[in-house]
Amino acid sequence: MTGSSVNTERLLARLSELGSTGRDDTGRLVRLAATSADKLGRDRLVGWMQDAGLEIAVDRIGNIFGIWTPPGADSSVKPLMVGSHIDTVINAGIFDGCYGVLAGLEVIETLMESGVTPKRPIAVGAFTNEEGVRYAPDMMGSLVYSGGLGIEEALATVGTDGSTLGAELARIGYAGTHEPGFLQPHAYLELHIEQGPVLEREGASVGAVENLQGISWQKVTIEGDANHAGTTPISMRRDAGLAAARIITFLRERAHASNTPTVATVGCIEFEPNAINVIPSKATLTIDLRDPDEERLLTEEKALADYILKLAIDERVTISTERLTRFQPVTFDSGIVDRIEKAAGMRGLRSRRMTSGAGHDAQMIARIAPSAMIFVPSIGGISHNPKEHTPDIDLVAGANILLDVVRELTTSED
Ligand code: HGY
Ligand code: MN
Ligand code: MN
Numbered sequence: 001m002t003g004s005s006v007n008t009e010r011l012l013a014r015l016s017e018l019g020s021t022g023r024d025d026t027g028r029l030v031r032l033a034a035t036s037a038d039k040l041g042r043d044r045l046v047g048w049m050q051d052a053g054l055e056i057a058v059d060r061i062g063n064i065f066g067i068w069t070p071p072g073a074d075s076s077v078k079p080l081m082v083g084s085h086i087d088t089v090i091n092a093g094i095f096d097g098c099y100g101v102l103a104g105l106e107v108i109e110t111l112m113e114s115g116v117t118p119k120r121p122i123a124v125g126a127f128t129n130e131e132g133v134r135y136a137p138d139m140m141g142s143l144v145y146s147g148g149l150g151i152e153e154a155l156a157t158v159g160t161d162g163s164t165l166g167a168e169l170a171r172i173g174y175a176g177t178h179e180p181g182f183l184q185p186h187a188y189l190e191l192h193i194e195q196g197p198v199l200e201r202e203g204a205s206v207g208a209v210e211n212l213q214g215i216s217w218q219k220v221t222i223e224g225d226a227n228h229a230g231t232t233p234i235s236m237r238r239d240a241g242l243a244a245a246r247i248i249t250f251l252r253e254r255a256h257a258s259n260t261p262t263v264a265t266v267g268c269i270e271f272e273p274n275a276i277n278v279i280p281s282k283a284t285l286t287i288d289l290r291d292p293d294e295e296r297l298l299t300e301e302k303a304l305a306d307y308i309l310k311l312a313i314d315e316r317v318t319i320s321t322e323r324l325t326r327f328q329p330v331t332f333d334s335g336i337v338d339r340i341e342k343a344a345g346m347r348g349l350r351s352r353r354m355t356s357g358a359g360h361d362a363q364m365i366a367r368i369a370p371s372a373m374i375f376v377p378s379i380g381g382i383s384h385n386p387k388e389h390t391p392d393i394d395l396v397a398g399a400n401i402l403l404d405v406v407r408e409l410t411t412s413e414d
Contacts, residue, residue, distance in 0.1 A: 004114075006399045011106045012392055018044055018086065018102065019094025028091040029386065033129035033140075034062065034168035041086045042174055045101065045126055052109050054124075057183070058176025060151050061144045062128040062169045065183060068108050069121040080118075080410050081185035081369070082107060082402065083125030084192060084361060085141070089133050093388020095395075099376075100191045101126045103399040107406050118410035123183055127361045128169075134159045136217060137325030142364035145180045185369040187336060187409055190362040191402045192373055193390050197381030198354055205397050206351035207375025208340040211331045212363045213261070213292040213355060216301055217324035219284065220247065220308070224317040226273060226281035241271050241280035243315045250307050251287065254300070262291045262300055263357070292329050292355050330363040333370035336405070340374050343404040349397055358383075374401055 021044050022037030024030050031037045042064060049056055049066035057065045065083075069075040084100025104124035111118065127145065132138025135157045143149045155166030169175040199207050224240035251264035265288040272282040289304070291297040305321070312319045337353065344351035354375065356363075362371045376398035379389040 006103070006106045006110050006396065006403055008392070008396050010109070011102060011399055012395065014048060014102045014106075015094060015098060015395070018098050022088075029088055029094065030090050030092070031086065031088045032090070032134040033087045033131065034165055034172055034174070035134070036172065038087055039172035039174070042126070042172070045086060048105060049124070052105065052112070054108065057178050058174055059145070059178040059180045059182060060176055061141050061154055061180050062174040062176060063141045063145055063180065064126040064174070065123050066105060066108070067121055067123045067183070068112060070118045072117055073120055075121055077120045078184055078186035079121035079123040080406060081123045081125055081183070081188045081365070082190070082406060083123075083127065084190050085127045085130030087129055087131050089131050089384045091386055093383060093386055095193045095388055095390055096195065096383055097130055097192070099193055099390070099395065099398075103191045103402055106399055107403045110403055111407065116407060116411065118407070120186060120410050122406065122410060123185070128174075129165070130361055132325070134161065134163075135165050138217075139327070139359055139361055139364050142361035146364045146367040147181060148364060148367060151180055181368070185365065187333070188362060188365040188369045188371040189336065189402060189405060189409075190360055190371070190373045191398050192360060192375060193383065193388070194375040194378045195358045195381070195383035195388075196378065199352065199375060199377035200379060200381065202352055203350065204352040205349040205377065205394055206340070206344040206401055207354045207373075208337045208344070208351050209332060209356050209373035209375055210334075210337055210353050211292060211329060211355050212360060212373075213290045213357060214294055214297045214329040215325065215327045215359050216289040216297060217326070218287050219322045219324055220287060221320045221322075222283040222317050224281055224315070225279070227279045229277040229279055232279060237279055238316050239279050240283040240317055243311055243317050243319065244269060244271075244283035244285050246311055246315070247285065247287075247308070251289075251304070254303060260291065260293075260296055261355070262289070262296060264289050264300070286324070290357065294328050297329075327359065327363060330366050332362070332366060332372040336370060336372035336409075339405050339408060340372060340401060343401045343408070346404065347397065347400060349401070374398055374405075
């Protein structure tokens with residue numbers, strides 16, 4: 001049946017081209033939200049959407065939408081929405097986020113070319129600042145879109161480089177005019193690489209994602225005393241660096257001993273004055289705590305807070321914490337998850353129900369519409385790393401599952 005599969009060459013060529021867009025002068029892929037590199041990726045995506053004849057809409061937080069209203073469909077009914085993000089982390093792989101956006105665009109173009117007449121519009125979205133590396137919190141564009149964060153507050157966010165998101169969006173030409181949420185989805189589907197080891201380890205091609213874990217981000221500032229590394233007895237030190245190290249080992253040992261899915265990461269750390277022979281007077285670090293169970297995540301946050309209070313006394317330092325983001329675990333729409341599983345079966349693909357360890361825009365859009373995710377395997381479970389890789393056969397299979405579920409959701413009566 002025509003349109004029963006996506007155009008493999010077109011999808012893979014675009015993934016490769018977008019993957020080479022916005023690299024820095026050392027060749028690393030770094031398209032942080034609202035940077036000039038991000039603009040290059042955005043412009044490329046909008047060009048493909050325009051070539052496909054989609055209506056383009058950009059909202060005030062810079063979320064980009066390509067919208068297809070099929071002949072005979074009622075443009076006033078809620079669209080089916082697919083999508084993800086195209087901003088990246090630092091030294092990223094080429095699939096995280098981009099795969100879901102480009103596969104969503106590919107699905108729309110395949111349906112346009114197949115003569116199928118969906119009963120409702122279909123939109124593909126690229127949400128701003130999913131990664132949250134430059135501006136916290138992550139999933140910001142979809143959080144604003146779903147009403148979880150005010151637009152003015154989001155635009156006023158100051159980045160790690162001292163820039164302001166609103167000014168940067170205006171600078172790169174993506175301070176759109178539509179109010180976030182202007183297009184309320186009938187349902188939302190996000191195709192994404194797993195970014196973990198489960199599918200590969202179990203030999204499954206498709207993940208039918210049932211839920212997504214809770215995320216707690218905070219910044220910790222530790223103030224001690226700078227002093228001479230050679231003359232200061234250990235007993236007289238107020239060592240901010242040592243206190244930071246004890247937080248890192250506390251988090252790892254507690255997560256390791258818990259025998260639960262709890263994970264904890266200190267991804268950023270800075271010492272002042274950061275000199276080889278000076279005891280650090282100040283340390284700032286970030287903590288990323290996650291768990292699929294809200295009660296357990298609350299317990300871990302409390303245990304960390306209690307540890308920090310005791311540590312400050314033990315090491316005679318002052319420690320302050322700042323919450324950067326906090327998202328509860330999310331459960332996806334079981335009806336759509338069933339359809340994903342069935343679509344995989346119809347194509348003879350092994351699927352597996354699973355939890356998402358990573359945060360995604362779907363967890364935000366799930367606040368306003370029935371949502372679910374489709375995963376494809378990540379080789380070695382590697383992501384947020386240039387070694388991130390998914391074989392072409394899995395990329396195409398995932399896009400075809402997306403095609404099948406989108407066709408079903410837009411042509412059936414319900
Ligand atoms: O942090 C996350 O899980 C996502 O990659 N933003
Ligand atoms: Mn992602
Ligand atoms: Mn990511």
